[in-house]
Amino acid sequence: MTTTNTTKEVDQVVATPTYLADIRFFFRPQDVEHMAEWGIELGTYDGAKENALSIYALTAPPSATMPPDEEGKWSAERSQTFRNWILTGFPLGTATPIEPLPNGALPTRLRKDVTTLSDAEFDRLKAAFAGLMERDPADPKSYFALAGQHGLPKRWCLHHQDRYNPWHRQYLLDFEDALRSVPGCEDVTIPYWDFATDLPDRLQHPPLDQYVLPIDPGAAATPPPVTSFFPYTTSRFPVDDIAQNMKTYEVLADTATSLAQLLWGAFNVNGYQDFSIQAHDSGHGSIGPTMGNQNVAAFDPVFWFYHCNLDRLWLSWQTRVGGTTLAGFRTTLGQNTEWLTPPFNKMVGTSVTTDQTIESKVSYDRLDLPSPVEGAMENLSGSIDAARTFAFRSDSPVSVRVKGIDRLNIPGSFIVSLLADGEPVAKRYFFQPDDPRSCETCVQYGIVNLDFRLTQERLLDRALTVRIDVPGRSEEIGTSFPLSRAGNPTINARLLVGEA
Structure with missing residues (x-):
């Protein structure tokens, strides 16, 4: 466990640090603001990872040049922890939840x-x-x-x-x-x-x-x-x-x-x-x-x-x-x-x-804060850096993305259904105005995707198709909206992976 640089407590070397549990606390708000002026992002995972070698070189004692103030200088232990993070492939890790403040603790x-x-x-x-x-x-x-x-x-x-x-x-x-x-x-x-x-x-x-x-x-x-x-x-x-x-x-x-x-x-x-x-x-x-x-x-x-x-x-x-x-x-x-x-x-x-x-x-009066046992945090995706250790698991979900829907051609909110052997196995509703071309935000984000997460058992060995429906418009356009008029969206199916 490390401490933030706002205290004078002694840092301890962490052998297998992660970004969310350790590294993100190494950068003070003033450090982030200062480097942002130079186009360098220190306050995010991607930014710390991209600039990791430069960060290590500039902060390593005894001849560190950053941070510029003496109080912000990194200890040898903190520098070693950061080096360990680089050597282990920049693991993201899991955040430590913050306990909610008692009601009335703040003027809210x-x-x-x-x-x-x-x-x-x-x-x-x-x-x-x-x-x-x-x-x-x-x-x-x-x-x-x-x-x-x-x-x-x-x-x-x-x-x-x-x-x-x-x-x-x-x-x-x-x-x-x-x-x-x-x-x-x-x-x-x-x-x-x-x-x-x-x-x-x-x-x-x-x-x-x-x-x-x-x-x-x-x-x-x-x-x-x-x-x-x-x-x-x-x-x-x-x-x-x-x-x-x-x-x-x-x-x-x-x-x-x-x-x-x-x-x-x-x-x-x-x-x-x-x-x-x-x-x-x-x-x-x-x-x-x-x-x-x-x-x-x-x-x-x-x-x-x-x-x-x-x-x-x-x-x-x-x-x-x-x-x-x-x-x-x-x-x-x-x-x-x-x-x-x-x-x-x-x-x-x-x-x-x-x-x-x-x-x-x-x-x-109540926040949804399940325990780590009840609800483990995740960062699953269809791809992962080759430098990191990853795993496929038998219960890993399948992500089916209906990709490239041109929402601007669809007159109002619509339903995207994923069909297996002709029967719906999942549905999602997309919320928008009747005339999306009159909505500035809709026009700016006119091409959208919809994601379905399903167990492998619900999809294997079944014929999959997609349908778009527009509620309340059956008399005008029929029961379903032609995919050709919705930008001919594609299907992106992948087995999700995470850090091992």
Whole structure:
């Protein structure tokens, strides 16, 4: 075990160090910032690995030139540990989870499971929602105006990219502040719906069951006005159907996989981002026609409780990997860190930047923190550096990636099904507006992939095919969408491997 350079305790040599357990703590925030000015990334695994030989040469005592200050100089023991990391092939390792702080230890807001609220707390929550819904839609703190930021008419939301989680975390805070502006509701916080359980009865009664749009949300939308959502009342599937949909789209499986990732990764690639965004999309599609349509999803009151749970899960993952601070979070990234720095850290609709959202301003009454025995962390992929020791295992999952889907040609959210001998063995829901070409983010990320993780037994010796369906468009385009119009996507199947 080594200590950080912010203490004067003596370092100990680690014979078989790993990046997540040891090496990432060798670089202070000021070291990372200083070297970033020279185009050298020290705060991530990829950066430390790529620059490892130079780092070792410049920090090795007794003639080290970096860090420049005496306090930051590395000890001989730390230098040897870093050398051992190089010699053993730069192993990633496993993060040591950080124990959550006791409730009230920091000046944060506490969000609770909606089913655990006292009657008085729940009454204030309903009063806050009703208060927002009664406000003039032109009021920027009205329910209509706030929900309209996500879809019509503002279209500010950011999906399928690194800024997705930061944007929605700030969006929840802004909405929570508006709830607190209702007289008598100054201490209200948004509770979460743990969608591992059925939709609670509390969310199935006014004012939390539905919302009637007071004006046309598409009238002022640009590009061209959208007129298909007025008059409009939000709607959901029956509770049992929602639960079945969550199973069909494997929302909980993707959630569990996301929480087990060692690295942040990227959507369409790997890591926490890929699987958490897939779970997000499929959860939207599971809940109902409104939640399944990006244009109007946030008008359904369940949106806020659903997304509050997603934020809780993100904070759970941050806690597991030691990423609750900006410096700690950066260590879970690959080479792409620019979205945390100006000017790329800006988020539409708010002056808050991505890096300012990493240290959460709220706490939760419960985080999902399974023990290492219950939920081991992983970094499985289809390829691995030849310098590292790797293993195939009999229970290693197969990754089937439907690659290169041109989402811009598909009119609305869609379902991708993996069929074995003509029968669906897995489905995923992709969340987007009816006209993705009118969405700036959609256009920027127009080509997407969808990942399926399956056991080998579910696929071996079976004929596999793929189908794309667009819910609610059967009269216009038939029951399935032609793959030729979706960019002729390809299939990438691989057995996943990890460090031995």
